[in-house]
Amino acid sequence: MNYLMRRLATFPLVLLGVSILVFVAIRMVPGDSITAMLGTEAGLLTPAQRDSLAAYFGIDQPWFVQYWRWIGGILHGNLGISVTYGRPVLDVILERFPLTLELAILSMIIALAVGMPAGIFAATHNEKLSDLGVRIVAMIGQSTPSFVLGLLIIYTLSAGFGVLPAMGEFAPLWQDPLRNLSQLILPAITLGFAFAASVTRISRSAMLDVLSDDYVRTARSKGASARSVIWRHALPNALIPVVTLSGIEFGYLLGGAVIVEQIYALPGLGRMVLDAIQQRDYALVQGSVLFIAFNFMIVNLLVDLAYVALDPRIRLGEQ
Amino acid sequence: MRILRAIFGHGSGRIGGIIVGVYLLVAILGMLGLTPHNPITQYRVDRLHAPNGAYWMGTDLFGRDVASRLMAGVGQSFTVAFFSVAFATLAGTVLGLAAAWLGRRWDGVLMRIMDVLLAFPAILLALLIVTVAGPGTWTSVVAIGIVYTPIFTRVVRGPALSLKAREFVDAARTFGSSSSYIVTRHLLLNLVAPLTVQVTLALAWALLTEAGLSFLGLGTQPPAASLGLMLSDSRNLMETAPWLMIFPGLAIMISILGFNLLGDALRDILDPRMRRAPA
Numbered sequence: 095m096n097y098l099m100r101r102l103a104t105f106p107l108v109l110l111g112v113s114i115l116v117f118v119a120i121r122m123v124p125g126d127s128i129t130a131m132l133g134t135e136a137g138l139l140t141p142a143q144r145d146s147l148a149a150y151f152g153i154d155q156p157w158f159v160q161y162w163r164w165i166g167g168i169l170h171g172n173l174g175i176s177v178t179y180g181r182p183v184l185d186v187i188l189e190r191f192p193l194t195l196e197l198a199i200l201s202m203i204i205a206l207a208v209g210m211p212a213g214i215f216a217a218t219h220n221e222k223l224s225d226l227g228v229r230i231v232a233m234i235g236q237s238t239p240s241f242v243l244g245l246l247i248i249y250t251l252s253a254g255f256g257v258l259p260a261m262g263e264f265a266p267l268w269q270d271p272l273r274n275l276s277q278l279i280l281p282a283i284t285l286g287f288a289f290a291a292s293v294t295r296i297s298r299s300a301m302l303d304v305l306s307d308d309y310v311r312t313a314r315s316k317g318a319s320a321r322s323v324i325w326r327h328a329l330p331n332a333l334i335p336v337v338t339l340s341g342i343e344f345g346y347l348l349g350g351a352v353i354v355e356q357i358y359a360l361p362g363l364g365r366m367v368l369d370a371i372q373q374r375d376y377a378l379v380q381g382s383v384l385f386i387a388f389n390f391m392i393v394n395l396l397v398d399l400a401y402v403a404l405d406p407r408i409r410l411g412e413q
Numbered sequence: 414m415r416i417l418r419a420i421f422g423h424g425s426g427r428i429g430g431i432i433v434g435v436y437l438l439v440a441i442l443g444m445l446g447l448t449p450h451n452p453i454t455q456y457r458v459d460r461l462h463a464p465n466g467a468y469w470m471g472t473d474l475f476g477r478d479v480a481s482r483l484m485a486g487v488g489q490s491f492t493v494a495f496f497s498v499a500f501a502t503l504a505g506t507v508l509g510l511a512a513a514w515l516g517r518r519w520d521g522v523l524m525r526i527m528d529v530l531l532a533f534p535a536i537l538l539a540l541l542i543v544t545v546a547g548p549g550t551w552t553s554v555v556a557i558g559i560v561y562t563p564i565f566t567r568v569v570r571g572p573a574l575s576l577k578a579r580e581f582v583d584a585a586r587t588f589g590s591s592s593s594y595i596v597t598r599h600l601l602l603n604l605v606a607p608l609t610v611q612v613t614l615a616l617a618w619a620l621l622t623e624a625g626l627s628f629l630g631l632g633t634q635p636p637a638a639s640l641g642l643m644l645s646d647s648r649n650l651m652e653t654a655p656w657l658m659i660f661p662g663l664a665i666m667i668s669i670l671g672f673n674l675l676g677d678a679l680r681d682i683l684d685p686r687m688r689r690a691p692a
Contacts, residue, residue, distance in 0.1 A: 104528070109530030120546040233425075233677075239621050241628050241644065242662040249651050249658060321577035349534035353625055355647075367537055368629070371544050379541075387532040 505565020
């Protein structure tokens with residue numbers, strides 16, 4: 095509990111750091127957001143129109159006033175107005191977030207469903223040909239960038255079967271679940287493949303570690319069946335590194351998968367931030383980076399708490 | 414020499430070592446311009462040729478030789494990867510040692526700054542830096558370097574802290590050794606092993622990030638060649654000219670595989686805990 099409070103207490107500090115960093119960085123991008131928003135039409139604005147637009151978005155003030163207003167707004171749940179969308183930043187983010195969240199969850203399900211059995215299988219067949227096979231596939235999987243795999247999948251589908259991945263207007267899960275799944279399954283496989291490879295490798299090595307432990311030997315010598323040794327005695331302890339790895343990876347995925355979203359034309363968080371950076375949409379970049387950093391920290395905290403749940407011997411926060 | 418022998422005595426080390434060696438050769442040839450054709454010359458009459466005797470990996474939409482562009486691209490990717498990892502290693506080692514050695518407030522401040530950088534989504538941080546400074550080779554180097562600095566800082570700080578508490582450091586202090594001598598001689602030398610492993614694995618990530626940035630159009634700028642850029646350009650021609658996608662895709666994948674295999678082998682060889690395990 096004490097640990098939890100201390101960890102939570104560092105949150106505002108780190109978020110403050112992130113907010114300053116993103117605030118300064120986005121303002122260093124050359125060009126101004128009104129020109130970026132209007133393109134060539136910006137030339138048609140009279141100086142008075144330009145001033146009133148700048149005043150509307152609050153970018154006419156000195157930087158410290160802008161920063162102060164932004165931070166003040168955040169404390170009231172107001173992340174500002176997006177120049178590109180002309181709507182509150184939080185609304186824009188929350189509109190994109192369900193896709194990113196769903197993609198992250200699907201990828202994690204794929205990774206765990208494939209990676210854990212494969213890792214356990216390899217560990218229980220240690221140094222056999224089948225173990226080597228699993229390890230080779232996992233190594234290749236871990237070395238395959240998502241964009242290479244994504245393009246390969248699209249190419250195989252289109253050249254081999256004459257079908258294209260379901261793109262077009264994105265259907266949210268609650269409106270059209272089938273269409274939604276058909277749109278997300280390939281991106282999820284693309285992201286889940288390397289993720290599954292990492293899960294395989296870590297669950298294999300964790301399982302091998304645990305299987306050589308004294309208590310597993312004791313259980314074996316007491317006549318516990320091979321199945322019971324693996325599932326009841328070894329697995330719960332082998333889970334700890336798997337939880338850490340999946341948690342961290344999941345935290346990254348919540349930040350959006352820029353490249354995979356780009357390949358499959360998905361309106362996720364990653365592409366939104368990329369566009370926002372290029373459009374110099376200050377409020378949107380600031381708000382979404384802060385949102386992503388916050389999620390990342392929460393997921394990391396949950397991972398740490400999961401340690402304790404899995405292994406009561408671990409006392410967090412002790413040196 | 415001993416480490417080379419150990420790498421080649423290790424199953425995955427041997428394969429990884431050979432892959433990395435071949436890539437280094439290709440990268441050097443690519444950078445020196447010793448390619449079969451000029452990578453940016455457009456042979457207009459030979460547009461979109463499938464692989465053949467004259468163009469081993471075919472030609473692209475502008476009639477440029479894919480094999481030559483691939484060699485130049487490998488040179489480009491390796492340059493960015495090496496310099497960015499060197500940047501991150503240097504910065505991370507200095508910061509990590511400083512945090513561990515100076516301790517107290519310095520440690521707190523430095524590590525909180527690293528927390529901020531780690532909480533900042535990595536690829537977005539790189540994208541932001543590249544957008545601020547304008548895309549290009551050296552911008553990519555700095556962007557990727559900054560993104561990986563916190564990881565190296567952590568890798569150095571942890572072991573440095575535990576080394577600092579060891580008897581031999583106390584002994585060196587009692588003998589009147591200066592701080593800089595202790596930090597460089599006793600701490601740094603003992604950190605070479607974990608750093609070597611981290612550097613090898615970081616090279617794999619750096620190659621991946623460089624390819625990703627170029628793929629998004631924010632790395633190497635055309636007409637220069639880079640693997641990510643070639644892959645991105647191949648998207649619209651996937652069905653008519655699949656070789657435009659397959660060769661750069663494989664090239665990226667195998668290079669990362671090489672460094673991952675080598676990193677794994679180095680970890681087995683250099684990590685003393687792992688060395689004890691098989692007994």
